[in-house]
Amino acid sequence: MEWFDNFWAVYSNLVLTLGTNALLALSIYLTLSCGLLAMANGAFMGIGAYTSALLTMNAGMPFPVAIAGGMAAPMVVAFVIGKPTLRLSGVYLAMATLAFGEVVRIVVLNTESLTGGALGLNGIPQSTQWWHVALSLAVVLFALGRLRRSKAGRAFEAIKLDETAAGLMGINVDAHKMVAFVLGAAIAGLAGTLNAHLTFFIGPNEYGFDRGVEILTMTILGGINSLLGPVLGSLILTLLPELLRGFKDFRLVINGLILVVIVLFLPKGLWDPARLRRWVGMGSKA
Template identity: 35%
Template sequence: MMSFYYSYQPLIDFFLIAVGLGYSQQLALRAGVFSIATAGFSALGAYATAILVTRYGAPVPLAILVSAVVGMAVSYVLSVPLARLRGAFQAIATLAFVQVVIALLLYFEGFTGGAIGISGIPRVMNTGWLLLAVLVTIYVIWSINRTSVGRVFNALRQDDSVAASLGVPIKSYYALAFVLSGLIGAVFGALRSLYVFNIEPVDFGFHAMVASLTVVVLGGRNTLLGPIAGALIMAILPELARPLAENRGILNGVILILVITFLPNGVGDELVYWLRRRLRRTPKTMSKREEGTDVVAAD
């Protein structure tokens, strides 16, 4: 067991980071905000923590806390114009946000290291801390889902005009969903920087945007299992596609197309829905069998 863990520890750790970033992406999408800003929040959290720890000698917990505040503040400011946009326009706006963040990281070279980035970040994160962060995130989102806030998020995703007609302050809830997304994205960006020793602007570019979005598309955006299933698929795929060498991208694309076509809700969501249907059906089946047994006994 331990030999398996040590052999695949980097894969497990990056899987946990991908799950956390997946929840950041899922929160925005679940509330009807077509955002791909998770990579930008992750970059802000990573660089804030790296700069505070390496240049100012700040304690790691304080650096993570500051990163979380930065992510929340920036996401709140960004939520104001996003609340006035819909669909593809939100995606374009958040794409522009990520590009602006990367441009600023490159421009302020004396502060951020430019294209070279920041190195020498103490590696204090391990599997245990990353797992704890994921579990706390799951608990927070699970708690939100059980409140009226979670139900409003679902209503906004399905039809925000109906929600508005019922008196729901949709702009406030859009802002709340986006701030939570920014908080989680910044925190896991900070944790990532404390794991990889070195960060560069390219780490948070187009590939990072696609990766966080793909995790939710593959896993699902409506259940807690979604990001876990999506990140698991994303972690396993490179291992399965290793024999294909440079053609491994073909397998990734084919699987993504198949999931979107046949499992549009995502693998994780479809699994949860299937289990719910099975659990609902079981009591009815058993009651029918008991009725049949009673009839036979009466005869």
Template identity: 75%
Template sequence: MSGFENFWAIYGNLVLSLGTNSLLALSIWLTLSCGMLAMANAAFMGIGAYTASILTMNYGVSFPVALAGGMAAPALVAAIIALPTLRLSGVYLAMATLGFGEVVRITVLNTESLTGGALGLNGIPQVTQWWHVLLAVVIVVFVLWRVRASKVGRSFDAIRGDETAAGLMGINVRSAKTLAFVGGAVIAGLAGALNAHLTFFIGPQEFGFDRGVEILTMAILGGINSLAGPILGATIITMLPELLRGFNDFRLVVNGLILVLIVLFLPQGIWDPARMKRWFRKEGRRHA
């Protein structure tokens, strides 16, 4: 038992970070599943983290209420910015959402009395427990699994395949995109709220462009054709700094290189159910 306690004392935060990063990867998976390359997830994570932290530190609310606030605030912001931004697509949508992320960062820097500005918020109560993170991941995976198997999920697939054809088939493309965008913001806000109450400190530099690229890398690396893919990608990206501790300063370079290699050689990600089925059929014929 002492061995486990020693392990948890050293790597407990890393294990819990696997859970929060999995939530972030699933948040961008939801928007990618609807054919949207939106890069606002890091900003939504920051909004959720700051909202939940301010609620617990300044207003003394309970942790569940703070989590609810951390999900509601980015959902509201996402619903507002969805009106102008979701008219765009592809790289233009990515640029617009990156610009939104910069607006959030500047806003945090210039509201020192509330957010601490460049110094961030320190002394956030460390109330996030392992079962909070596990329960959040399980619930999010279950909800997304149900959504994917529903009419809404089929609409997302149709829009990702061909937005124009989906509209001609009677699918409300704008509503579906807004739903995916807001849903991704809710999940990212939840991850931010949990992470803030795990690390006891947050700063604006944690939710910038670098973080957004990292979240995208997680989803693309694991694969977006299943819910297991983003979780696998989040696990790999979270563990890389520990595995390559001596090259920590080049972590972003490694992430970028991985993304390029995956796009070139495994365009569907590491976890691709269709590729695995083909491989099993081939192996079955070879051993028949």
């Protein structure tokens, strides 16, 4: 197994980043499944990362406590800001949540004594192991799969299709939106916690507008009609910079072009079960 040891020594961070990015894509999948175009997941990731890092570095807390704190902090923040922002919809909600992300970045920059400001936090304990990422991804996929088939999941789908009709059917639209928003924040915070304790360093610019667009691109690229879609999208966009290292300065341009192409030609993403069934049916007829 020497080849595997060599491979893991070189690419372990990349492999584990695939898992954390999959969690991020699933976090925004949850809000999109409820018809919410919320772009705050990058900020929630940052809140989780900084909270967990401060718990381990300053308070000496064990890693499980840091994980719990990294998930709880963005959940609380999401609940607080969700009250006013979830009354908005569409592009207005996207603008409001993007503005919130910028507020978080400015707060981090101006609390230098606590967060390190523009210099970020360095020397975070490398507590994240491969099984932390694998177990987290498996648990989130299992939980979202159960949620998708539950009464709440069907309510999410109804709200996404027609919010007014869902309300007339007796669905508590505001409560279900809040649940999707808060749970999405918890998953993003989990990804931030695992990533922070993997890379040793975090800085405020890692969780700004660029990160929010990247997370959305992953999910739209893969498709939101299945849990495998966001995972596939995150896999492609995480590996793409490695495959195109010479074009790293144009990473966001490439992400934007991919998003435009997908929206125009594959509006339901790469992984669309209905389209795959049609192709299989056409193949069997042939």
